[in-house]
Amino acid sequence: MDAVIERRPPNWRRVGRRLLAWVLIGVPILLVVALVASPDARYLVRAGIEEARILLKRRAIAKLVADPKADPALRQRLQLVLAARAFAADSLGLLVG
Structure with a gap:
């Protein structure tokens, strides 16, 4: 049986930066893909814009x-x-x- 090798603890700063990068890059890409691929997503975005326009003029x-x-x-x-x-x-x- 091989000897157990201890792993060093994770570098949380690096993990946090990678997670933040994935969120900042992945979320906008996912939104663009959803808007291009789905008519429902376009409808919801348009409805949100129109609702905001109504609320701003109240x-x-x-x-x-x-x-x-x-x-x-x-x-x-x-x-x-x-x-x-x-x-x-x-x-x-x-x-x-």
Whole structure:
């Protein structure tokens, strides 16, 4: 039987650098391959971009209600929304956004 040879402990700094390199190189390559190969991935990316565009253009309801240029019917509906939120928070104890 051969003698047991002890291995030296791993160099964790080198292991960490290699892992980081694989992540920084492998993840973008994997994303590009997924976008090229899968219509579902392209759909999800497009949906995410459009959702971000909507969220970046949002305005506070209170500001729209206070805006004199807003349509009176729209302002009335938004006041109803604010009243419903206040009721949900006060009477029902719900978390409102």
